[in-house]
Amino acid sequence: DVKVTQSSRYLVKRTGEKVFLECVQDMDHENMFWYRQDPGLGLRLIYFSYDVKMKEKGDIPEGYSVSREKKERFSLILESASTNQTSMYLCASSGVGVSPLHFGNGTRLTVT
Amino acid sequence: AQKITQTQPGMFVQEKEAVTLDCTYDTSDQSYGLFWYKQPSSGEMIFLIYQGSYDEQNATEGRYSLNFQKARKSANLVISASQLGDSAMYFCAMREAITGGGNKLTFGTGTQLKVEL
Numbered sequence: 001d002v003k004v005t006q007s008s009r010y011l012v013k014r015t016g017e018k019v020f021l022e023c024v025q026d027m028d029h030e031n032m033f034w035y036r037q038d039p040g041l042g043l044r045l046i047y048f049s050y051d052v053k054m055k056e057k058g059d060i061p062e063g064y065s066v067s068r069e070k071k072e073r074f075s076l077i078l079e080s081a082s083t084n085q086t087s088m089y090l091c092a093s094s095g096v097g098v099s100p101l102h103f104g105n106g107t108r109l110t111v112t
Numbered sequence: 113a114q115k116i117t118q119t120q121p122g123m124f125v126q127e128k129e130a131v132t133l134d135c136t137y138d139t140s141d142q143s144y145g146l147f148w149y150k151q152p153s154s155g156e157m158i159f160l161i162y163q164g165s166y167d168e169q170n171a172t173e174g175r176y177s178l179n180f181q182k183a184r185k186s187a188n189l190v191i192s193a194s195q196l197g198d199s200a201m202y203f204c205a206m207r208e209a210i211t212g213g214g215n216k217l218t219f220g221t222g223t224q225l226k227v228e229l
Contacts, residue, residue, distance in 0.1 A: 030214060035219075043219040045216060048210065050213075097213060098215060101147075
């Protein structure tokens with residue numbers, strides 16, 4: 001079974017802090033994704049990566065950056081956290097071709 | 113740009129009854145695919161079923177089937193014989209090919225299903 005592990009289940013940070021959300025997958029997947037989930041808005045894509053050191057913006061990249069130094073690890077960075085970034089963050093990975101995304105359990109981030 | 117619309121924010125169904133969750137989509141691509149995911153209250157996202165635009169038959173997976181109507185641009189999820197454990201949020205998503213192979217997904221806003229005794 002594919003396992004996608006997000007380092008924290010719950011996180012509370014202060015406005016202006018730099019925040020790192022970490023994600024690790026164990027299936028040697030080429031593609032990794034960061035989504036945020038908000039009530040009534042569904043899941044929205046922030047960034048994705050199709051290879052080590054390669055990244056592309058999703059639909060809502062503003063205020064975020066990402067890092068993929070190793071194939072199994074994909075980090076989401078909030079350079080200066082703001083209250084409107086309070087949300088559930090979901091990491092996912094997938095192989096090539098038409099394959100489903102496999103999700104982690106999510107990190108619920110609260111910025112106060 | 114791709115768009116997925118789920119017009120039912122919430123639905124109720126009696127145990128053992130069938131239920132249909134609506135999903136319509138908009139795309140200019142000829143080749144595309146639709147996924148359905150289930151998200152229980154625990155938060156995990158569980159892949160349920162996939163339908164490709166060129167698939168001749170409607171996809172089925174156990175109690176889940178996909179009512180795919182290409183001309184109407186709809187891909188409704190049908191759950192037969194509902195169980196209490198089916199209570200969850202359900203998301204429809206459309207795939208779009210990305211660089212290097214693989215696909216990213218655009219999600220709808222979801223439908224919260226509650227199964228009642």
